[in-house]
Amino acid sequence: MTAAARETAFREPLYPTRFSPLQLRPRTLLDLAVNGLARWLAEHLTPFPHLVHKHRTAIVVRTLRLDCTTPDLRFADTPWLDVRARLATTGSGEWLVLSLAYEAGGRTAARARLVLRVLAVAEPETLSAEPGALPPDLLAGFTEAERLPPDALRELARTRQPFGLGTELLAPQEWETTLSRSQCEVADQWSFIEMIELATTARERLSTTTGPALPAAHAPVRSLAAFFQRPMFVFDTCRTVTRAHHAPRGGRTVFRHDIGHAAPPRTAAAGLRVWELLDAA
Structure with a gap:
């Protein structure tokens, strides 16, 4: 009999800083994703x-x-959030896929999927690393049901535009920030959670420049996607360029954030791209 895919389930209490007035914060869900991975x-x-x-x-x-x-989960709706996490690997052990379901009040509040690259740590003190694979003894710890088909990762890791883009709503907006240690993880490399927060902050900043002309800047987030390509490190100065588009259908707005080094050349490809789909036109 083939062993089933194993699941880790845990319950988290909910409190005010995990919410905005609109919904459970995306950064809360992503922090719980890492929690689920660690568990x-x-x-x-x-x-x-x-x-x-x-x-x-x-x-x-x-x-x-x-x-x-x-409907969006709000602070008054439930005192607990139940999280279920599963992890799968490619046959080579070079890639992992983390899948999560967030449930409250008898329904699914959100779902998340993270495609993870495995690295080999080259220097244990600085934690510098290079592309690698799971050691054989760890790879052997995955059941057959936790191993991805050869072509599955190709589809999951594709970097295509996740949401259709219609008319551009305003000129691209730029702002710069210097990464601090509060935005990085143990290796002084950017934290993916904080970089997503940087993108959502860039979108909310548009409220101060566009005012009521762009109501989607402070609407609930329906979906969010991100592609991480080149990391940045503590004290690097990064530039965030934000664009807003009508979604082709559904009365929604898509925000695209390109985050990369602020130093020239300005035409260099972004190290991170984030897309947000919001419930307002």
């Missing part, structure tokens, strides 16, 4: 610190997709 590793494979320091293996996010259901 799955500890329960079924090896604790995260052992993965890095004993097995010299690290994990970074390559792509992510977050979808929030309607």
